[in-house]
Amino acid sequence: MLVTENSVDTSVLINGLIASGVPFAAYRLPRHDTFRLLVSYDPFLHLEKVDFEELPSGFAFAPFKTGGSPVLFLKADFEREVNLREPQIDISDLKCTPDLLQSDTGFAFETLPHPNDEEEYQAKVQQILTRIRQGEARKVVLSRRKPLGRITESNFFSAFTSLSTSHQDAMVSLVHLPDNKQVWLGASPEVLVSQNRDGVFTTMSLAGTQSAFDRNGKEIKPVDALWTHKEIEEQAIVGRYIINCLKKIRVREYEEEGPKTVKAGNLLHLRTFYSIDNREVNFPNLSSVMLNLLHPTPAICGMPKESSEKIIDDIEGYDREFYSGYLGPVNVDAESHLFVNLRTLKVEDGIAYVYAGGGITEDSQPDREWVETEMKMGTISRAFDNFHRF
Template sequence: MSRKTTATKNIGKTDKTSDYRFFSETIEIGRISPLSFLEAGSSDYKEKHFYWQNADRTLTIVGLGHAKIITSNEYDKRFLEVSKRWKELCAVLIKEEKDIAPVLFGGFSFDPKSIKASKWDGFPSAYFVVPSYQLISKNGQMFISINLITTDSNAVEEFDALREERDRLIHIAEVNEFASSIKPIVSGIDEIEKDSYLKAVQDVTDQINKGEAEKVVIARSLQMNFEQEVSSVAALHHITSEQQESYHFGLQKNGQLFFGATPERLIEIVDGQAYSACVAGSIKRGKTAMEDRELGEELLNDDKNREEHHYVVNMISNVFNKNCSDVSMPKEPKLMRIRDIQHLFTPIEGKLVSGADIFNLVEELHPTPALGGVPTNKAMEVIRREERMDRGYYAAPIGWTDSDGNGEFAVAIRSGLLDGDKAYLYAGGGIVADSEPDKEYDETWVKFRPVLRALGGKLNG
């Protein structure tokens, strides 16, 4: 029986436990550029695409079209709601054993209780999609899957139409040469509420010295203006080319692309084994190898940065001890060096206990002290009071999971919201008792650089 005949036969069956039927079919293809596949769908799926690449570039995922959208505006149950609805879909999944597991991709807002007016009004508290067309490049092999989630009795005809469209997209990606665009022409950069940011850092430092919190992360934003609209594919091309050591992501919704190149993994699950990274404390890169080494040693021995890192290690290790067995973690941090910045870094791993899934860990890990503060609840209160913006999905979990329970989420820092001929960039830092506003301000410029550079901005403030 042919591959197509087998899949079509399965499509005729209905699972009586659900109104939905979830069909997935995978073919292996020759190597094409994932961004070329994204470009192939840039016209017909302009508002319906995503991009993901892990830090070691062994996995790239591109999604075009929406087989299903899962959203939530719940304050306290958004992680549970997304997990529950995904498991319900997976329970009615029909695919062959050799087919690649379907992916659910998306993100959460940093603070679902934020009520500030913002550019993020089109993004709900949680937004996830199952793509109609899913490209996965993994360890040198490339696969494209069709995902169909339907209640329609004419599913066979619908699936055949998806096959034809899949083949059209592959052909375009194979024969049309992807022309990497020049960087956008920047017409201006506006620092949003700079004075308010500097005042907030000082006010928060004063509050910490009064014992109201131990650490609070305060962020700020820039607005970039361009001479013309910037395409999502161009933005993703430039940032993936320039930030080699990072997680790359792009999530398109309602004409806006949230994208970035983050160094920080929140959680990864591979065959029941969970991995995370404690990343906090930072310093610039040196102009020479010797200066770079000296700055790294300074970071490793700096009390403020070690304290900031210690908060993150404590929090993440507590979450792992609750949700995992056989937890292991080195006693001392090491350096993570990426293009513009050095961080203190401590890896951690453990075996996921029965009943836990990736959304359980994402919920308990967010926000880490590196993005929120210590204690968490108090820090969030201070952020809501002192920051003059809504962070949206900045500093929040973004990533994927699949029908096998594997997945990976990163912390969406070094990121921006691209909106036509404008972009909004975000950066912040941990404020502790001895923080100085001017130094914190300078550090945000280092953190703006990846997105700023990718969009054609200058490297200094």
């Protein structure tokens, strides 16, 4: 590994920042050949909400439950854009001194025994179905967390580049939270709020899930995908929610594109884009207002929001923390791109955990909901097949 006076291999720097307790965020936007590394010399700031008009350049990392829980914000004291193929970083003006540890290893797990929670998960789905049929909600998103194993090789940058290769159409992220003693790694295909330098606001409805491969292992082209009524309605619920949020703030001039079948890793989803030119509607803080209205969307919570949140609290049985929250750059090069924190993995106390969930509607079948979560978890774990030692 190359370490000189002014530059260092990215994997060496990343592992050094983690070992030294320095907060940072690395991210690669969809279909980009470069990534950005943002380092802060201070802990993450704790915010009540994200206000794009007031915040400096940095990275937002929000939990699933923002009411009463802070949104974390990393101020970009040090920032670099780096080519994934030539990952050397100029650190001549880096004002902290991390231990530059050599990183010749990959990213691997040693399997730990854990209970098969299939029956428990299906029982929870059935409980939710009962409450939906009693009229408490129309859709509830139930999730689960599974330990993958104990980390035996911890070159986090190799894991980041592996995800970047396998998930070209997702935002790939690596976030170090030293105060929480956690590292979060993920590849999210779902835009929550995006605003480019021309003032165009974008969000999306992404829901409905099926494997990108048939029973014989042959890839299904997006144009050939067939969707059930349950999956079409699940995606439509999210779209109606977005439109209702726009109606609340009296914005009726928007462009709608979709629904369209898209591939994300080894899965297919239904997606619809919604975009608005802020200058045309004369709504400069539209992105900030819509962010607070949208999160959490029916795609990761349910509908109606308040009823779904209560059912999740009653039945899910664990704290999601930052899974199904949102994350992304804010005011970096005059643009902000926040994604829902899906297809994510957390490392804490040397243990890697993976998360997944699915939307439960009255047409759901418990066994199929279990299979869907297994597929989603597989999109992350399979990205590291070259490194795994199970």
